[in-house]
Amino acid sequence: MNNNNSPKKNGFFHLPEIMRIYPDKPVPFRTQLAVMCTMLIISCLLFTVVFFQQKIVHGDSGAAVQISTADERSAAARSEENSTASVAPSEPSQKEKQESKQESKQESKQESKEEKVIETEASESAGELLGNMKTLDMDVAAIHAGELILVNKDYSCRYDGENVEPMGNYKTDSYLVLDYDVALAPDVTKAFNNMMDDFESQFGENDVMVACGYRSYDMQVRLFKNEQDNSDEAEQWVAPPGYSEHQTGFVLDLDLNKLEKGNGIDFDGSGDYGWLNNNCQDYGFIVRYIAGKEDITGYNEEPWHFRYVGLPHSRFITEKGITLEEYIDMLHGFTADKPLVITDSDGSRYCIYYTAVNDWNTTEVEVPADRKYTISGDNYSGFIVTAKIDE
Numbered sequence: 296m297n298n299n300n301s302p303k304k305n306g307f308f309h310l311p312e313i314m315r316i317y318p319d320k321p322v323p324f325r326t327q328l329a330v331m332c333t334m335l336i337i338s339c340l341l342f343t344v345v346f347f348q349q350k351i352v353h354g355d356s357g358a359a360v361q362i363s364t365a366d367e368r369s370a371a372a373r374s375e376e377n378s379t380a381s382v383a384p385s386e387p388s389q390k391e392k393q394e395s396k397q398e399s400k401q402e403s404k405q406e407s408k409e410e411k412v413i414e415t416e417a418s419e420s421a422g423e424l425l426g427n428m429k430t431l432d433m434d435v436a437a438i439h440a441g442e443l444i445l446v447n448k449d450y451s452c453r454y455d456g457e458n459v460e461p462m463g464n465y466k467t468d469s470y471l472v473l474d475y476d477v478a479l480a481p482d483v484t485k486a487f488n489n490m491m492d493d494f495e496s497q498f499g500e501n502d503v504m505v506a507c508g509y510r511s512y513d514m515q516v517r518l519f520k521n522e523q524d525n526s527d528e529a530e531q532w533v534a535p536p537g538y539s540e541h542q543t544g545f546v547l548d549l550d551l552n553k554l555e556k557g558n559g560i561d562f563d564g565s566g567d568y569g570w571l572n573n574n575c576q577d578y579g580f581i582v583r584y585i586a587g588k589e590d591i592t593g594y595n596e597e598p599w600h601f602r603y604v605g606l607p608h609s610r611f612i613t614e615k616g617i618t619l620e621e622y623i624d625m626l627h628g629f630t631a632d633k634p635l636v637i638t639d640s641d642g643s644r645y646c647i648y649y650t651a652v653n654d655w656n657t658t659e660v661e662v663p664a665d666r667k668y669t670i671s672g673d674n675y676s677g678f679i680v681t682a683k684i685d686e
């Protein structure tokens with residue numbers, strides 16, 4: 296190869312002036328070539344390093360992945376599913392269909408979750424949430440009293456009229472009662488007044504009638520016998536004596552005041568009256584026997600049968616679509632050390648916890664020393680304390 300003296304004539308490339316050691320002397324072509332090759336190798340190395348770094352950030356390493364959008368999340372979930380699937384994939388189009396179905400299901404689930412007004416969260420102890428605490432010595436018999444008592448075919452009611460008064464002593468004019476004997480716990484009548492006053496002002500109807508409130512043990516004996524005489528499925532509709540929720544004084548059956556009265560109850564929660572079934576939870580009531588839960592409650596659906604449990608329990612039970620049985624069972628998992636916190640739709644937070652009966656005579660139950668609370672038995676195993684966190 297011929298090394299020319301002129302830098303302009305010695306090959307394809309010329310080093311820039313700055314790289315020349317002696318700017319006035321032409322650099323030999325071999326040196327130029329060596330420098331160019333070195334630069335090329337360095338470039339290749341740099342490129343390789345950058346390429347692998349990009350790969351780590353954007354994909355294959357789980358620890359470094361940063362996924363932001365829902366689409367990317369579901370895509371990641373899909374790829375995970377595919378990578379762990381042990382069975383050969385079925386026809387792609389069908390699989391895609393299934394996946395999109397699943398995605399839309401998940402989306403709608405998320406949407407409905409966002410609509411819910413109540414949230415639950417595990418958090419600090421009751422003492423940390425409610426301040427000073429004190430201890431109450433609760434008699435074991437007290438587990439049978441309070442607005443959260445569970446009365447069903449397994450657990451009988453110990454109240455029998457001592458906690459009720461005729462509704463006529465307290466009621467407003469927005470509804471009717473069958474007769475003066477219809478009685479409820481006074482606080483329940485007051486909550487019912489609020490609901491019916493709102494119903495009347497919204498729909499202009501005042502023909503809802505309370506057909507039955509408290510029912511005594513003796514009355515239940517007659518009712519049950521009568522039902523047994525007329526039906527093979529008496530227990531699906533009428534509770535055995537002692538096991539009727541009506542005996543609690545926290546329950547009422549609604550009817551409509553029609554001139555032509557037939558047998559049974561006309562109120563079915565349809566039309567305008569459906570507002571009561573859909574909004575009763577805001578007044579402390581639940582529709583106690585709902586469709587699809589017959590195996591848990593032991594009763595057929597009864598849209599006319601309302602049970603008072605108080606706030607925020609009524610809202611929680613209704614929002615979750617669960618029964619009182621399931622709710623009480625769930626509360627058993629929350630203690631004063633690790634209570635349930637319910638955030639109500641108005642932002643109020645409630646601290647709720649359960650204390651199991653630990654002695655045949657008395658049980659120590661922690662309650663807040665300086666703020667309001669309610670304590671209720673569950674009717675079979677312990678006590679539930681409910682207190683507002685922010686006052």
Ligand SMILES: [Zn+2]
Nearest residue numbers: 541547548600
């Ligand atoms: Zn009833």
